[in-house]
Amino acid sequence: MKVAIIGCGGMGAVHARVASLAGFRVVACGDVIRAKAESLANRIGAEATDDCLGLIRKEGIDIVAITTPTPQHVPFVIAAAEAGKHVFCEKPLGRTVEECQEAVRVAQKHRVKLYVGHVVRFFQEFERIRSVVLSGRIGKVGFVKTYRGGIFPRGEGLWFRDYAQSGGVTLDTIIHDFDWIRYMWGDPKRVFCQALLRGDIIDYSLVTLRMKNDVLAHVIGTWAHPGGFRVKVEVCGDKGMVGYDSNEAPIESMKRESAGGQPGMIVPGSPVPVSPYQLEWEDFRAWLEGKTSPRVTAEDAVWAVKISLAALESAKTKEPVVFN
Ligand SMILES: NC(=O)c1ccc[n+]([C@@H]2O[C@H](COP(=O)([O-])OP(=O)(O)OC[C@H]3O[C@@H](n4cnc5c(N)ncnc54)[C@H](O)[C@@H]3O)[C@@H](O)[C@H]2O)c1
Numbered sequence: 001m002k003v004a005i006i007g008c009g010g011m012g013a014v015h016a017r018v019a020s021l022a023g024f025r026v027v028a029c030g031d032v033i034r035a036k037a038e039s040l041a042n043r044i045g046a047e048a049t050d051d052c053l054g055l056i057r058k059e060g061i062d063i064v065a066i067t068t069p070t071p072q073h074v075p076f077v078i079a080a081a082e083a084g085k086h087v088f089c090e091k092p093l094g095r096t097v098e099e100c101q102e103a104v105r106v107a108q109k110h111r112v113k114l115y116v117g118h119v120v121r122f123f124q125e126f127e128r129i130r131s132v133v134l135s136g137r138i139g140k141v142g143f144v145k146t147y148r149g150g151i152f153p154r155g156e157g158l159w160f161r162d163y164a165q166s167g168g169v170t171l172d173t174i175i176h177d178f179d180w181i182r183y184m185w186g187d188p189k190r191v192f193c194q195a196l197l198r199g200d201i202i203d204y205s206l207v208t209l210r211m212k213n214d215v216l217a218h219v220i221g222t223w224a225h226p227g228g229f230r231v232k233v234e235v236c237g238d239k240g241m242v243g244y245d246s247n248e249a250p251i252e253s254m255k256r257e258s259a260g261g262q263p264g265m266i267v268p269g270s271p272v273p274v275s276p277y278q279l280e281w282e283d284f285r286a287w288l289e290g291k292t293s294p295r296v297t298a299e300d301a302v303w304a305v306k307i308s309l310a311a312l313e314s315a316k317t318k319e320p321v322v323f324n
Pocket of ligand 1: 006007008009010011012030031032033036052067068069070072090091092117119154155156157159172
């Protein structure tokens with residue numbers, strides 16, 4: 001199956017590599033900045049273009065991988081679906097819930113598969129915690145605490161600093177934890193957030209989620225941390241606790257992914273044999289081949305955006321947001 005990458009920055013480079021490792025052929029790279037498309041294409045032996053819509057519609061492309069800044073995700077998902085191409089899209093699926101729902105509707109209408117990269121479901125540390133919780137060893141879970149953050153990301157043209165595009169740490173980064181928590185404990189019934197924003201250099205967000213099954217989750221996201229990237233998770237049940245801290249057990253290595261010497265985003269890597277990003281593509285592949293259901297559904301991706309945007313709304317109003 002032949003893949004075209006749209007958006008050849010940090011994550012474009014990651015997905016070009018792991019999609020190949022998962023058995024796909026990455027044959028084309030598109031970017032609004034032609035030099036970035038060429039830089040990635042030259043490294044992997046693919047063709048390059050700055051005509052991304054033309055590339056999406058081109059015959060012979062089976063899958064479009066969308067790794068542009070967030071506001072461009074949905075327009076490209078829709079263009080790909082209308083061209084009959086399956087889609088891999090980085091999280092967040094979109095910038096608003098309505099446009100995410102539209103993307104899902106168009107993908108369904110054109111019978112293409114839409115896979116969204118909620119990669120934490122594939123991190124081995126999180127999978128280990130999941131298996132301990134599901135085994136019942138820590139009993140009935142009452143509390144979950146997560147922390148995820150590092151330095152303020154840059155991205156091409158510093159787009160992460162434009163909150164209208166990135167949604168800050170609350171939409172861009174701790175959406176990973178919202179998705180994982182929902183994967184583990186189902187839908188939330190209430191979200192509350194307090195966020196600290198200072199211009200373009202600090203973003204710190206504390207979100208509490210009361211889940212419908214009464215688990216209480218406490219999620220911190222920061223782009224205000226001067227050091228490297230850190231992830232922590234702790235789950236407390238009535239028989240015990242399980243947790244992970246990337247600083248105490250640094251099985252992750254961090255690197256700043258870049259394309260063509262341009263600044264990028266810190267991306268957690270992992271020295272375990274198979275990268276979680278590759279596992280996403282293997283899961284997508286199994287779904288494309290009709291062997292399994294996807295671990296992340298498009299509806300899951302819409303929910304993750306819904307929770308993140310509810311948190312941002314709560315930070316603004318200083319009131320909790322209640323889901324029906
Ligand atoms: N899953 C993860 O671990 C993870 C980590 C970092 C970023 N992300 C997500 O990946 C996406 C990309 O982030 P990034 O860090 O790679 O950003 P980046 O700025 O490094 O790369 C984005 C690329 O898209 C290109 N681009 C911008 N507008 C375009 C357009 N209209 N058409 C074609 N190309 C366009 C830019 O020139 C740039 O090369 C974001 O949605 C981000 O939230 C996910």
